[in-house]
Amino acid sequence: MKNARFLKGAAEFVPSMGESLDISELAARYRSGTLTPSELVERVLARIAARGDDHVWIELAGRDELLASARRLEADGPTGKPLYGIPFAIKDNIDLAGHTTTAACPAFGYQAPQSAEAVRRLVNAGALPIGKTNLDQFATGLSGTRSPYGAPSCVFRPEYVSGGSSSGSAVAVAAGLVSFALGTDTAGSGRIPAAFNNVVGLKPTRGLVSTRGTVPACRSLDCISIFALTTSDAAVVLHAMTGFDAADPFARHAQPAAGAAPQEIAGCRFGVPRATQLKFFGNSDGEQLFTAMLRTIERLGGKFVEIDFAPFIEAAKLLYDGPWIAERYLSVGDFLDRHSEDVLPVTRRIIEAGRQPSAAELFTGYHRLKELQAVTQTIWQSTDVLVVPTAGRQYTIKEMLADPIELNNNLGYYTNFVNLLDLCALAVPAGMQSDELAFGVTLLAPAWHDSQLGALGDMLHRSQDLPLGGTQKRLAAAPKLDADAAGDGLVKVAVCGAHMSGLPLNKELTERGGRLVAACRTGRGYRLYALPGGPPERPGLLRSGNGAAIEVEVWQIPTVSLGSFVEGIPPPLAIGSVELEDGSRVKGFLCEAHATEGARDITEFGGWRNYLARRHSA
Numbered sequence: 001m002k003n004a005r006f007l008k009g010a011a012e013f014v015p016s017m018g019e020s021l022d023i024s025e026l027a028a029r030y031r032s033g034t035l036t037p038s039e040l041v042e043r044v045l046a047r048i049a050a051r052g053d054d055h056v057w058i059e060l061a062g063r064d065e066l067l068a069s070a071r072r073l074e075a076d077g078p079t080g081k082p083l084y085g086i087p088f089a090i091k092d093n094i095d096l097a098g099h100t101t102t103a104a105c106p107a108f109g110y111q112a113p114q115s116a117e118a119v120r121r122l123v124n125a126g127a128l129p130i131g132k133t134n135l136d137q138f139a140t141g142l143s144g145t146r147s148p149y150g151a152p153s154c155v156f157r158p159e160y161v162s163g164g165s166s167s168g169s170a171v172a173v174a175a176g177l178v179s180f181a182l183g184t185d186t187a188g189s190g191r192i193p194a195a196f197n198n199v200v201g202l203k204p205t206r207g208l209v210s211t212r213g214t215v216p217a218c219r220s221l222d223c224i225s226i227f228a229l230t231t232s233d234a235a236v237v238l239h240a241m242t243g244f245d246a247a248d249p250f251a252r253h254a255q256p257a258a259g260a261a262p263q264e265i266a267g268c269r270f271g272v273p274r275a276t277q278l279k280f281f282g283n284s285d286g287e288q289l290f291t292a293m294l295r296t297i298e299r300l301g302g303k304f305v306e307i308d309f310a311p312f313i314e315a316a317k318l319l320y321d322g323p324w325i326a327e328r329y330l331s332v333g334d335f336l337d338r339h340s341e342d343v344l345p346v347t348r349r350i351i352e353a354g355r356q357p358s359a360a361e362l363f364t365g366y367h368r369l370k371e372l373q374a375v376t377q378t379i380w381q382s383t384d385v386l387v388v389p390t391a392g393r394q395y396t397i398k399e400m401l402a403d404p405i406e407l408n409n410n411l412g413y414y415t416n417f418v419n420l421l422d423l424c425a426l427a428v429p430a431g432m433q434s435d436e437l438a439f440g441v442t443l444l445a446p447a448w449h450d451s452q453l454g455a456l457g458d459m460l461h462r463s464q465d466l467p468l469g470g471t472q473k474r475l476a477a478a479p480k481l482d483a484d485a486a487g488d489g490l491v492k493v494a495v496c497g498a499h500m501s502g503l504p505l506n507k508e509l510t511e512r513g514g515r516l517v518a519a520c521r522t523g524r525g526y527r528l529y530a531l532p533g534g535p536p537e538r539p540g541l542l543r544s545g546n547g548a549a550i551e552v553e554v555w556q557i558p559t560v561s562l563g564s565f566v567e568g569i570p571p572p573l574a575i576g577s578v579e580l581e582d583g584s585r586v587k588g589f590l591c592e593a594h595a596t597e598g599a600r601d602i603t604e605f606g607g608w609r610n611y612l613a614r615r616h617s618a
């Protein structure tokens with residue numbers, strides 16, 4: 001492991017290894033003054049030192065470099081930095097300025113002159129990059145065993161695979177070494193390791209996050225993914241990374257989700273493969289936990305729709321057994337041809353197969369994919385989201401090394417089709433097996449439904465009494481937020497309309513140093529109305545005895561800026577006290593009752609974003 005010399009003498013800073021680094025906890029400690037980014041750096045380095053050479057890291061940033069970054073943050077302050085002092089890890093096929101990118105192939109390594117666009121955005125948001133993590137070489141594999149830097153182990157049982165290809169990133173989060181980590185996900189690399197290590201794995205809509213500055217696997221399919229301890233943490237990170245990058249030819253402008261899925265489990269239609277199409281590869285514990293998750297969904301009011309999983313399975317086979325393997329060869333084939341001995345045999349075998357497909361075979365595969373996309377599109381007319389196991393079974397490192405191709409195919413049974421079919425995905429923990437291994441499920445939806453998956457996934461995650469990753473902290477049944485005052489001269493404000501992230505009036509918060517604290521919902525006693533007038537269009541939130549939970553964002557702004565913010569709020573809107581789903585109250589937008597007379601009641605949409613998406617797609 002490079003740059004390990006800085007760890008000498010760090011042991012005195014070792015905190016409890018069970019202490020969580022989830023974003024909300026660190027943010028609260030920064031606000032209260034009980035922690036500084038410099039102190040956090042020392043603690044993180046101590047944790048890494050205490051684990052020893054666990055094959056998680058390929059390169060760590062030096063202690064002096066990290067402390068210099070932390071001190072710059074302290075000098076600038078948290079204003080306008082929603083990820084102020086939050087430590088994160090970067091999969092080593094993503095560039096970090098001044099550090100080597102190897103893609104787990106030392107001979108391929110180069111020093112990155114600038115950071116990947118996604119990393120740049122995170123650093124600008126105040127996040128602290130701790131180092132580069134291990135991966136299956138050239139992001140080819142789902143096991144985490146295909147690296148010359150060693151195989152990171154599952155945090156629960158060291159003889160089992162961590163999952164890949166984003167192996168080190170998932171373990172770094174689960175082990176409490178960082179708050180979140182970046183991976184990449186072409187075939188499931190951002191979801192399989194999440195399931196095996198009991199963390200959240202978010203694979204955004206393809207093109208939503210720039211992949212510029214990433215070593216490509218299949219360039220037309222690649223996504224940068226997020227590993228986090230909670231879905232709300234993943235959502236905050238996604239907000240910070242999102243933004244159209246004109247220099248990335250595969251970037252896409254964010255679009256309203258057509259026919260947006262509900263953000264409540266109650267009434268949501270969950271597609272489930274036919275029983276004969278579910279595979280657990282001999283893992284009876286996984287089968288029982290998946291059944292238990294379905295019962296939980298049913299208990300929470302979800303509705304099930306049995307779907308034919310066959311077209312998804314067929315699409316999955318196109319990725320490695322079809323002509324898309326040629327795109328993987330195109331990415332690194334020149335290097336492989338010149339340095340074949342520097343590439344692991346199993347990796348070389350897979351990538352070299354990409355030399356074979358002809359142009360005719362490529363178009364045959366492409367035409368079949370379009371047919372499968374059309375077939376699966378009809379499924380979404382009767383289904384809001386699809387729920388599947390993230391992986392049917394977790395293998396030992398020994399088993400995987402003995403049969404690297406077939407077992408890797410088994411791992412990708414529920415993941416390989418997702419980017420080909422232009423879906424977004426969220427992997428969430430779903431319980432612990434009797435053998436002490438973690439099990440997870442994945443929620444899938446068409447492109448641009450990322451926020452809906454986050455809301456549903458958060459409910460499923462919180463419905464269980466599970467630790468956060470491999471730490472000792474457990475996930476609360478509902479997100480806990482402070483009262484109105486955030487401390488340290490700050491106040492929290494709940495917004496439900498045009499002030500939300502990415503909407504026209506959000507700048508009124510960011511220009512005042514506002515930072516997003518949480519994406520959550522109100523208590524169930526509210527109704528939402530589309531008020532006349534504009535632009536911009538505005539909703540009205542009204543207390544009601546016959547109400548529902550409404551999507552809101554909680555922002556934190558300096559108290560001294562509250563007056564000017566309130567002065568700009570036109571009637572019939574006003575700032576009052578809004579009850580959140582956890583029972584706490586914060587300041588927030590409310591509407592005078594008289595203004596809702598004749599206004600359209602849009603409570604059924606669960607939030608302003610869903611309403612806009614449905615109306616724009618109509």
